[in-house]
Amino acid sequence: MMMNPSRRRFLTVAGSATALGGASGLVPAFARLALAAETPVPLVVERRTLEVFGKAASVFGIRGPDGKPGLTLDPGRRFLVDLANRGGEDTVIHWHGQTPPHVQDGVADANRPLVKAGASQGYDFAPRTGTHWMHSHHGLQEQLLMAAPLIVHTPDDLRADVQEVTVLLHDFTFRDPAELLAGLTKGAMGADHAGHGGSMPMNGHAGMSMMMSGGGRAGMMPMGGMSDLNDVEYDAYLADDRTIDDPRVVTVERGGRVRLRLINGATSTAFHIDPGSLTGVAVAVDGNPVNPVGGGAFGLAMGQRIDILLSLPVEGGAFPILATREGDKKRAGIILATPGAAVNKLPLEANVVAGPVDPLAERRYRAETPLADRPADVTARVTLTGSMMPYVWSIDGRTFGKHQSLRVKSGQRVVVEMVNASMMAHPMHLHGHHFQVVAINGEAFTGAVRDTVLVPAMHGSVTIAFDADNPGRWPFHCHNLLHMATGMMTEVVYDGFV
Numbered sequence: 001m002m003m004n005p006s007r008r009r010f011l012t013v014a015g016s017a018t019a020l021g022g023a024s025g026l027v028p029a030f031a032r033l034a035l036a037a038e039t040p041v042p043l044v045v046e047r048r049t050l051e052v053f054g055k056a057a058s059v060f061g062i063r064g065p066d067g068k069p070g071l072t073l074d075p076g077r078r079f080l081v082d083l084a085n086r087g088g089e090d091t092v093i094h095w096h097g098q099t100p101p102h103v104q105d106g107v108a109d110a111n112r113p114l115v116k117a118g119a120s121q122g123y124d125f126a127p128r129t130g131t132h133w134m135h136s137h138h139g140l141q142e143q144l145l146m147a148a149p150l151i152v153h154t155p156d157d158l159r160a161d162v163q164e165v166t167v168l169l170h171d172f173t174f175r176d177p178a179e180l181l182a183g184l185t186k187g188a189m190g191a192d193h194a195g196h197g198g199s200m201p202m203n204g205h206a207g208m209s210m211m212m213s214g215g216g217r218a219g220m221m222p223m224g225g226m227s228d229l230n231d232v233e234y235d236a237y238l239a240d241d242r243t244i245d246d247p248r249v250v251t252v253e254r255g256g257r258v259r260l261r262l263i264n265g266a267t268s269t270a271f272h273i274d275p276g277s278l279t280g281v282a283v284a285v286d287g288n289p290v291n292p293v294g295g296g297a298f299g300l301a302m303g304q305r306i307d308i309l310l311s312l313p314v315e316g317g318a319f320p321i322l323a324t325r326e327g328d329k330k331r332a333g334i335i336l337a338t339p340g341a342a343v344n345k346l347p348l349e350a351n352v353v354a355g356p357v358d359p360l361a362e363r364r365y366r367a368e369t370p371l372a373d374r375p376a377d378v379t380a381r382v383t384l385t386g387s388m389m390p391y392v393w394s395i396d397g398r399t400f401g402k403h404q405s406l407r408v409k410s411g412q413r414v415v416v417e418m419v420n421a422s423m424m425a426h427p428m429h430l431h432g433h434h435f436q437v438v439a440i441n442g443e444a445f446t447g448a449v450r451d452t453v454l455v456p457a458m459h460g461s462v463t464i465a466f467d468a469d470n471p472g473r474w475p476f477h478c479h480n481l482l483h484m485a486t487g488m489m490t491e492v493v494y495d496g497f498v
């Protein structure tokens, strides 16, 4: 593998200088000079206790310098970070949406070690603006909430007369994630779903789904078929660590404007984002500006982000922003409230079951800055494969480790068609790049630039295009953590990397 020697050296020096400057304050003169220019921002991976429905759970967190989760960077700032792993176990944090040099991507492999428990790791790269996030890319730590927002402001963001509200969504279980996954892979799906049939959509049609996948989890697809929606019944759905019956309440101004930066950090749950009585206008997806899209609710698959602009009425009030799980009544959310407004308690469940998140709604989004128009140098087709029974997910019938990498050369325009041969939609994420969505179900259009896209179930397809401008080896995987964990991952590998 190629390795940029100066990069590696910098990381080592940055890491040790920070360590030395810790408790003792003994920083060597050379390091003090370097630190004076720009001091690394400390990020801490840690264990914490979270109360959900009054019951304590031990989860992870990633805390920034202000004590809050994650990191917000001002325009022009480098992503100069010292990550301290105090989580009690080895980890690696992926900077989702960022396009760093490949050694700093935050994945572990033969050439990129884990951050050991108790150790620190330095990072330094020019960040990409927008709404992004950070999460563990090791084991099932993401299920235990090892995730946080990563917001990089543009100069326009700071000039805008808009209040920013960032929300991180999650699905939560009191169970050990390894046991949860083992329950699925051992085929104990019936047990997992016992007692939840009543909350499932389209019960009248469930028979067909059960024949095909063994679960009463069907949802109508726009094309008339039925897909499977949720693999797991979680104990709670969280917005900024809180359930909707005890939500975060954000004070907003009467007649003011709010920019919601929503991040779906759930491991296995897609949500409908519903601003209720407010009119929301989507202005960015996965951190990339899109031509404004108005209207009702917005689907948000795992890994994806959406920025929604809201205008509050001059008379004020309390305005729930709800994230309802697809194929379910359960929901998470926050409440925007003007001073003095009465905030009513909201039930955990909506009155009606939400339908599936529609992958075809992606057609509404158009990149504000599309890729340059040029022909493909290399085209590839991958088939998304796998099933609930047995619970194994794969790409081209191969699980990760037995995968066939997509080979590219620097400078190429790469076009990849993803065809979904399975019963579930999959949010596919490519590291180190943002791609443009250029076709859905074979219909070409000039779509959004983003890093995660939902590929429709049952022979649906999405075609993406990107420029190979970031040499390395880059994971390309389903952002359903449980799908990735069972093998639904391949890699995009540049020439010169083995």
Ligand SMILES: [Cu+2]
Pocket (backbone or CB within 6 Å): 393, 425, 426, 427, 478, 479, 480, 483, 484, 488
């Ligand atoms: Cu998947």
